[in-house]
Amino acid sequence: MVYNCGKIIENTSFLQKFTSFSIYGSQRTYIAKLLLHDMQSIDLAPIKEKGHFVLEELASMPSFYMPTLNHKEDKLAFYWDKTGRIELFVMDLNTKEIKQVSHGEVPKALRAGFIWSRDDSTVLFALDNQGDEKHNIHEIDVETGEVRILTNTPEHQEYIVDSSPDGNWYTLVSTRNGQLNLFKLYKDGKVEQLTAHENPAFGGSISPDGKLITYSSNEEQNLKNSDIYLAKSDGSSAERLLQIKVGSSESFADWAKNSKMFAFTSDANGVSQPGIYDIEKGEYRLFGDQKHDEYAAKLTKDGKSLIVLENVDGSVSPAVYNIETGEKRSLDFPKGIAAGSELRGDRYLYLTVTTPTSPSQLVEYDLQNDTTTVILETDTGNVDSSFFVDGEHIWYKSLDGTDIPAIVYKPNDYDKSLKYPAIVLPHGGPTGQYFLNFSMMAQYLADLGYVVLLPNVRGSTGYGVEFRDACLKAWGDKDHEDWVAGRQWLVDELNVDPNRIVVFGGSYGGYATLVCMTKSPELWAAGCAWVPVSHLKNMYEQSQPHFQYFLREQMGDPVKDADLWEAHSPLNFVENITKPLLLVHGKNDPRCPVDESRNVVKRLKELGRVEGQDFEYVEYQDEGHGAMSDIQSRIRSIKLFQDYFYRKLVN
Numbered sequence: 001m002v003y004n005c006g007k008i009i010e011n012t013s014f015l016q017k018f019t020s021f022s023i024y025g026s027q028r029t030y031i032a033k034l035l036l037h038d039m040q041s042i043d044l045a046p047i048k049e050k051g052h053f054v055l056e057e058l059a060s061m062p063s064f065y066m067p068t069l070n071h072k073e074d075k076l077a078f079y080w081d082k083t084g085r086i087e088l089f090v091m092d093l094n095t096k097e098i099k100q101v102s103h104g105e106v107p108k109a110l111r112a113g114f115i116w117s118r119d120d121s122t123v124l125f126a127l128d129n130q131g132d133e134k135h136n137i138h139e140i141d142v143e144t145g146e147v148r149i150l151t152n153t154p155e156h157q158e159y160i161v162d163s164s165p166d167g168n169w170y171t172l173v174s175t176r177n178g179q180l181n182l183f184k185l186y187k188d189g190k191v192e193q194l195t196a197h198e199n200p201a202f203g204g205s206i207s208p209d210g211k212l213i214t215y216s217s218n219e220e221q222n223l224k225n226s227d228i229y230l231a232k233s234d235g236s237s238a239e240r241l242l243q244i245k246v247g248s249s250e251s252f253a254d255w256a257k258n259s260k261m262f263a264f265t266s267d268a269n270g271v272s273q274p275g276i277y278d279i280e281k282g283e284y285r286l287f288g289d290q291k292h293d294e295y296a297a298k299l300t301k302d303g304k305s306l307i308v309l310e311n312v313d314g315s316v317s318p319a320v321y322n323i324e325t326g327e328k329r330s331l332d333f334p335k336g337i338a339a340g341s342e343l344r345g346d347r348y349l350y351l352t353v354t355t356p357t358s359p360s361q362l363v364e365y366d367l368q369n370d371t372t373t374v375i376l377e378t379d380t381g382n383v384d385s386s387f388f389v390d391g392e393h394i395w396y397k398s399l400d401g402t403d404i405p406a407i408v409y410k411p412n413d414y415d416k417s418l419k420y421p422a423i424v425l426p427h428g429g430p431t432g433q434y435f436l437n438f439s440m441m442a443q444y445l446a447d448l449g450y451v452v453l454l455p456n457v458r459g460s461t462g463y464g465v466e467f468r469d470a471c472l473k474a475w476g477d478k479d480h481e482d483w484v485a486g487r488q489w490l491v492d493e494l495n496v497d498p499n500r501i502v503v504f505g506g507s508y509g510g511y512a513t514l515v516c517m518t519k520s521p522e523l524w525a526a527g528c529a530w531v532p533v534s535h536l537k538n539m540y541e542q543s544q545p546h547f548q549y550f551l552r553e554q555m556g557d558p559v560k561d562a563d564l565w566e567a568h569s570p571l572n573f574v575e576n577i578t579k580p581l582l583l584v585h586g587k588n589d590p591r592c593p594v595d596e597s598r599n600v601v602k603r604l605k606e607l608g609r610v611e612g613q614d615f616e617y618v619e620y621q622d623e624g625h626g627a628m629s630d631i632q633s634r635i636r637s638i639k640l641f642q643d644y645f646y647r648k649l650v651n
Contacts, residue, residue, distance in 0.1 A: 043417065043418055043419060044418065044419050044497055044500075045411075045415070045418035045419060045420045045421070045449060045497075046449060047421050047448060047449045047450070047500075047645075047646060047649055047650050048447075048448045048449045049448075049646055049650075050448075051387075051444070051447035051448045051449070052384060052387040052447050053383060053384075053387065053443070053444060053447050054382070054383075055444065055635060055638060055639060055642075056635055057381055057382050057383050058383055058440060058443070058444055059440060059444075059631055059634045059635045059638060060084070060381065060631050060635075061359055061378055061379070061380055061381065061383060061440070062080060062081050062082035062378060062379060063080070063081060063359065063360055063378065064078045064079065064080040064081075064089075064352070064360060064362060064376060064378075065078060065079040065080075065086075065110055065352075066078055066079055066110070066113055066114065067340060067342055067350050067352060067362060068113075068114065068115070068116065068342065069342040069343075069344060069350065070116045070120040071116060071118060071119075071120055072120055073093075073344045073345060074092065074093055074094060075090050075091065075092055075093060075120065075142075076090070076091045076093055076342065076350060077089070077090050077091075077101075077114070077116065077123055077142075078091070078362070079106070079110065079114075081630065081631060082379070083100075084630060084631045084632065085104070085108055085630040085631065085632075086106060086107065086108055086109075086110065086630065087100055087101070087102045087103065087104075087106060088100075088101040088102040088106050088114070088123060088125070088140065089101060090142055091375070091376070093344065096375055098376075099142075101123070101140060101142050101145055102140055102145065102147075103145065105127075105138070105140060105145075105147045106125055106127065106140070107125070107126070107127055107128060108131075108629040108630045108633075109131055109624065109626060109629035109630075111126070111128065111131075111133050111135070111624075111625075112125070112126035112135055112159050112160075113125075113126075113159075113160075114126075114160065115160055115161070115162060115163055115170075116163070117139065117163055117167065118163045118164065118165065118166070118167035119167055120142075121141060121142065121143070122139040122140060122141050122142060123139065123140055123142060124137060124138070124139045124150070124160045124163075124170065125137070125138055125139075125140070125160065126138075126158060126159050126160060128624070129154075129588070130588050130622050130623070130624065131586055131588045131589065131622075131623050131624015131625060131626070131629060132588040132590055132624055133157055133590045133591070133624060133625070134153075134154055134155060134156060134157060134590070135157055135158050135159065136149055136150075136151050136152055136153060136154070136158065137149070137150040137151040137158055137160050137172060137185065138150060150185060150189060151172075151174075151185065151189075151191070153174065153176045156174060156175040156176045157174065157175045157180070157544060158172055158173070158174040158175075158176065159172060159173050159174075160172050160185075161173060161203065161204035161205065162204055162205050162206045162213075163206070164206055164210050164233070165206070165208060165209070165210040166210060167187075168186065168187055169184050169185060169186045169187065170184070170185045171183070171184060171185070171194075171204030171205075171206060171213060172184075172185050172204065173201060173202060173203075173204060173215075174191075175544055175545060175546070176191075177193060177196075178545060179197060179198060179199065179200055179201075179545040179546065179549075180200040180201060180202070180544075180545065180546040181193060181194075181195045181196060181197055181200075181201045182194045182195040182201050182203075182204050182213070182215050182231065182238075184233075184235070192235060194213070194231050194235055194238060195215070195217070195229075195231065195238050197217045197218075197219070198219075199217055199218045199219070199223075199549055200217065200545065200546035200549050201215050201216065201217040201229075202215060202216045202217070202251075203215035203216050203251075203252050205252055205254075205255060206233065206255075207255050207259040208255055208256075208257055208258070208259050209259040210233060211232065211233055211259065212230055212231070212232060212233060212259065213230070213231045213232075213233055214228060214229070214230055214231075214241075214252040214255075214262060215228075215229050215231065215252070216228055216229065216250070216251055216252065217229055219240070220246050220247075222246055222247045223549070223552055223553035224247050224248075224249065224469070224472075224553060225243075225246055225247050225248065225249070226248075226249040226250060226251065227240050227241075227242060227243040227250055228240075228241050228242040228243075228250045228251070228252055228264060228277075229241060230279075241277070241279075242264065242277055242284060244266050244268040244284070245268050248266055248267055248268035249266065249267050250264055250265070250266045250268075251264060251265050251266075252264050253265060253274070253295070253296035253297060253298070253299075253341075254296065254297070254298050254299045254341070255299070256299050256303055257299075257301045257303065258303065259279075260278065260279050260280055261276055261277065261278050261279065261299075261303070262276070262277055262279070262299075263275070263276050263277075263296040263297075263298070263299050263306055264276070264277060264284075264296055265294075265295045265296045266286060267465050268286075269286070269290050270290065270464055270465045270466065271288075271290050271291070271292060271293050271294075271464045271465065272293040272294060272295055272311075273286045273287060273288045273290065273294060274286070274287050274288060274294050274295060274296035274297075274306060274308040274321065275287060275296065276299075276306060276323060287306065287308070287321045287326055287328070288308075288328075292310065292311060292312045292464075293310075293311040293461070293462055293463075293464070294308045294309065294310050294311070294319070295308060295309045295311070296308055297309050297318070297340075297341035298341040298342075298343045298349075300343065300346040301346050302346055303323070304322065304323055304324065305320050305321065305322060305323060305346075306320070306321045306323055307319075307320055307321075307341060307343065307349065308320075308321060309339055309341075310330065311433075311462045313393045313405065314335075314393040314405065314407055314433075314434065314435050314436045314456070314462070315335045315336055315337065315393075315435065315436050316336075316337045316338065316339050316435060317330070317331060317333040317337075317338045318330075318331045318333075318338060318339075318340075318349065318351065318365075319331060320367065331365065331370070332370070333353065334355055335355065335356075335393075335436050336353065336354055336355030336356065336358070336435075336436050336437055336438075337352070337353070337354050337355075337435050337436070337437045338351045338352075338353045338363075339351060339352055340352055346367075347366060347367055347368050348364050348365065348366060348367070349364075349365040349367055350362065350363070350364055350365075351363050351365055354437045354438045355436065355437070355438065356388075356389075356390050356391035356407075356409075356436050356437070356438060356439070356442075357385070357388040357389070357390055357438070358385075358388075358438060359378035359380065359438045360378055360438065361374050361376065361377050361378065362374070362375050362376035362377075363375065387412055387447060388438075388443055389409055389410060389411070389412045389443065389446050389447075390409075391407045391408070391409050391436050391439070391442065391454075392407065392408050392409075393405065393406075393407055393436060394406055394407070394408055396485060396486060396489035396493075397485065397489075398457075398458075398478075398481050398482045398485040399481040399484065399485050400478075400481065402458065402478075402482075404455060404456070404457055404458070404482045404485065404486065405455075405456045405460075405463060406434070406453055406454060406455040406456060406486060406489075407434050407435075407436060407453075407454040407456075408451065408452065408453050408454070408494070409439070409442045409443070409445075409446040409451070409452040409454075410446060410451050410494065411446050411447070411449050411450070411451070412446070412447070414451075416494070416495050417495075418495070419495055419496065419497035419500075420449065420450065420451045420494065420495065420496050420497060420500075421449065421450050421451070421496070421497060421500035421501070421502075421649050422450055422451040422452070422453060422487075422490045422494075422496040422497075422500070422501045422502070423445055423450050423451075423452050423453070423501075423502045423503075423504055423645065424453045424455065424483060424486055424487055424490075424501065424502070424503045424504070425441075425442075425452060425453065425454050425455075425504055425505055425509065426455065426457070426479075426483055426503065426505035426508070426509040426512030426513065427454065427455075427456070427460070427505065427508070427509050428505070428506055428507035428508045428509050429459065429460070429461075429507070429508045430459040430460075430471060430475065430479065430508040430511075430554065431459060431460065431461050431468055432460060432461065432508070433456055433460050433461045433462040434454040434455075434456055434460075439454075441638065442454065444638065444642070445642075445645075448642065448646075450645075451490060451494055451496050453486050453487075453489075453490055455482060455483060455486040457478075457479040457482035457483060457486075458470035458471055458478045458479050458482055459471035459475075459478075459479050471554075472553075472554060472555075473554075473555055473556045473561065473564060474568070475511070475515075475536075475554065475555060475568050476511070476512075476515040476519065476568050476570070477568075479512065480512075480515050480516065480519055480520070483503065483512060483515075483516055484516075484520055484523060487501055487503075487523055487524075498523075499525060500525050500649050501523070501524060501525055502524065502525055502526050502527065502528065502645055502648070502649065503516045503517070503524050503527045503528075504527065504528040504530070504641065504645075505528075505529070505530065505532075506530035506531050506532075506626065507530075507531050507532070507533070507591065507592060507625065508533065509530070509532075510529040510530050510531055510532025510533065510592070511529075511532050511533035511534070511570065513527045513528060513529040513530075513532060514527070514529050514532055514533075514534055514570035514571075514600070515570055517529075517570075517576075517577045517579065517581055518570045518573040518574065518576045518577055519573070519576070521576055521577055521578045521579050522578070524579055525579060525580075525648060525649055526579055526580040526581070526582070526644070526645070526648040526649070527577075527579065527580070527581050527582070528581075528582040528584070528641060528644060528645075529581065529582070529583050529584070529597070529600075530583075530584045530585075530637075530641075531584070531585050531586060531589055531591075531592050531596075531597075531625055531626060532583070532585075532592060532596055532597060532600075533592050533596055534569065534570050534571040534596045534597070534599055534600050535569040535570075535571040535572070535596065535599060536551065536555060536558070536565040536566075536568060536569050537558055537562070537565050537566070537569070538571075538593075538595060538596070538599065539551070539592060539593060539596055540558050542593040542595065543590075543591075543593075544590065547590075547591060555568065570600075571599055571600060571603060574600060574603040574604060574607065575607055577604070577609075577615075580614065580615065580616075580648050581604075581614075581615040581616075582615070582616045582617075582618070582640075582641075582644045583597045583600060583601065583615065583616070583617045583618070584597075584617075584618045584619075584620075584637070584640065584641075585597040585598075585617075585618075585619050585620070586619075586620045586622075586623030586624050586625065586626065587619055587620060587621050587622075587623070588622075588623060588624040589623070589624050589625045590624065590625065591624075591625040592625060594619065597617065597619070598619075601615070601617045616644065618640060620633075
């Protein structure tokens with residue numbers, strides 16, 4: 001569907017209408033410029049209904065997640081969806097033989113990790129009901145596959161964290177008594193509460209001697225603040241141990257073998273930095289040159305080295321610091337993601353590696369010889385990987401001149417003499433980040449002829465604290481400018497057809513889609529909001545306590561800042577939607593409740609908009625926050641999105 005930009009420009013009430021729903025007046029000239037640009041003659045690149053890839057084959061390429069070393073360091077457990085859904089597998093690191101442990105008992109979607117029991121006989125995991133994230137803790141015997149439920153709190157969230165050295169108890173965080181707090185879970189099922197913070201407590205790592213437990217929480221008025229606390233495992237005390245400054249975030253990473261030191265990450269100096277803390281001396285030390293984000297991962301058992309992960313321009317790779325000298329050795333990996341912190345014998349590091357053109361590999365990196373061995377590779381089946389296109393990390397100027405990072409994928413037969421359709425994909429979070437990893441969605445869309453832009457707008461992580469916090473109490477303002485400017489960068493730099501640009505995102509990306517469709521509808525051919533946020537107060541009232549904390553941290557107090565919350569809720573501006581909109585939601589979503597979409601549908605109908613013509617709505621009865629919990633649901637959803645884009649941009 002193509003709109004007549006000339007008629008829009010001739011309507012003088014158009015620019016006045018923009019200012020009525022919070023587009024800054026200074027943007028009016030800019031937006032008029034965008035629309036006038038749209039009037040150029042165009043030679044269109046075609047949109048393919050079918051490309052080189054068969055969706056069922058592309059989406060069925062298996063992925064593996066969360067490789068976790070056992071305590072004897074001879075086995076590696078991981079989730080793998082080679083059967084069509086996520087299952088638990090165990091690899092013998094001596095023989096490299098792999099055994100499937102579960103057969104449908106573990107979660108379909110990844111919302112929580114898992115741990116080994118101290119004797120390595122079982123794996124403990126959190127399991128919810130069809131995506132509702134009300135987890136109960138289960139354990140599965142790695143030899144027999146027998147499953148036993150350890151906690152039964154169907155109205156609350158619980159996450160298993162660590163096992164005690166004597167094997168008699170575990171740490172977990174739970175909302176069973178209100179706010180997310182730290183508990184001890186004994187093998188006989190008894191549960192003992194260790195902390196009672198008003199704000200959420202995260203973590204629960206047990207010291208090697210079993211006497212101490214670290215976790216993070218906040219007792220300051222500044223909700224960006226996060227400090228490291230130390231609790232005695234007997235429950236006798238819990239107190240703050242490390243706060244570099246009020247407003248900074250300190251998070252625990254790993255214990256030293258002697259239980260006298262631990263590694264952590266802090267953003268006190270404007271970027272994330274790895275550090276170590278000496279408990280006996282009460283002193284900390286930070287590493288790094290503060291040029292980019294780095295995160296502490298693992299301490300070697302000899303106490304001499306700290307393994308970290310560097311985040312640079314959308315790539316993540318490991319590096320090793322000499323704790324005594326502070327000298328850093330970056331490990332040689334291609335652009336992409338090489339992440340993981342499982343360390344065997346202070347020599348072998350286990351990482352999941354992926355690049356824009358290569359699905360994930362599980363590798364064993366020899367820190368002594370600097371060699372890499374692939375121990376598990378993704379089976380691409382009949383998918384012809386020669387049609388994969390490389391992702392490019394770029395920067396563009398936003399409306400106010402701020403440099404915005406992004407990743408762009410172009411069709412493999414890209415010809416700049418043609419004008420291409422494009423899809424702008426805001427990420428979730430809002431403090432998420434796009435990386436140069438393999439994106440099945442981006443590859444599929446690029447193969448169909450779309451230019452795909454993945455912008456890391458202000459509010460994203462990976463580019464420092466100031467950039468990450470730029471949209472506090474201002475969702476849909478500066479980040480909206482960045483999405484709009486990304487659209488224009490596509491038009492100016494990649495010759496994208498300005499009349500065939502779609503905005504499509506999930507979670508906060510769904511909120512972004514609704515913001516764009518209500519604040520700058522003339523710039524988008526259509527929008528697809530997947531599990532979106534539409535009204536902040538409504539979502540807040542249906543959220544669990546730790547999600548409510550996050551909303552207050554991001555957007556202020558729901559009472560004191562009520563007007564601000566209303567001004568930044570797209571539901572209040574649905575009448576401004578003038579282009580086709582697809583809404584997709586899972587009925588069991590606890591993060592962005594299904595009412596966030598249902599209320600938009602209700603309001604559209606009240607305005608006289610026709611379902612099936614002006615908008616479309618799909619609600620999944622068996623999904624939570626997302627629509628791709630297993631391979632079949634992934635195929636189902638991508639078919640839905642692709643069909644919608646094709647119908648709205650071709651027919």
